[in-house]
Amino acid sequence: MVKMKWVVLAVLAVVTSIANSACFLQTEEKKVKKQFRHLSEWASKERGETPITMAQRAQKIGTLFLDPCEFKTHIEPFSEALTPDEISSYAMRGRSLFTVLDLVFYDMKIDLSEERVAKVTVTVKATGRLKDGENIKEIHELECLLKKNEGGWLFSRFEVVEVLKR
């Protein structure tokens, strides 16, 4: 009877720890998703945005990134590590080319198997209108790496995946 009591307690302890870690992972996953939501919100642009809002958003975008953050793309061969200030500056210049811009992330898969590291595969769709009137529609698959530090989850790497190789 005593043995049975210990077995029940051990099972309960295991179940509780599994539930706790599942709950923890769920919470961390939400925090990672939140960073993508912020990036989407701050990178997107509505018609008639004021210069102050533009500067604020560019600055906020910089706060989402680790120092440095690596960027790699095959579209315009580019591979560089940028500081948050440089990223804000690129964001400012990039967004200023558009009158309207909408950045959406979807089909997100988050791998949290490594401690304090989130590997995310996600599709990004950017639609917008340039100041010269040209409409832009770009869809790409990304592999992103986020690392957790005191400031929460921050982007550490962005790579555009080449889905179709000619």
Add this chain to the structure above:
Amino acid sequence: MLLKRIVATEGEEIEFRSGKLIVNQKEMEEPYFRFPSDWNLPPRVVQKGCVYVVGDNRSMPIENHLFGNASLKRIVGVPLW
């Protein structure tokens, strides 16, 4: 998600000559293909674990069309009709 036609499988050689699809040196019949195309693409062999996918809209410039080797692992389904 992309919707593309599989035109060649692993190890096959593919090319385009004046808009005609050539697989393993044979011109392929493509009844679904409605508009004229002037595509030219030098021969290449489909990579291991991949299929070669191309869309049907080949009247657009080849530079702007998204096509090529796609990993079999990326295929998630087929159209129902």
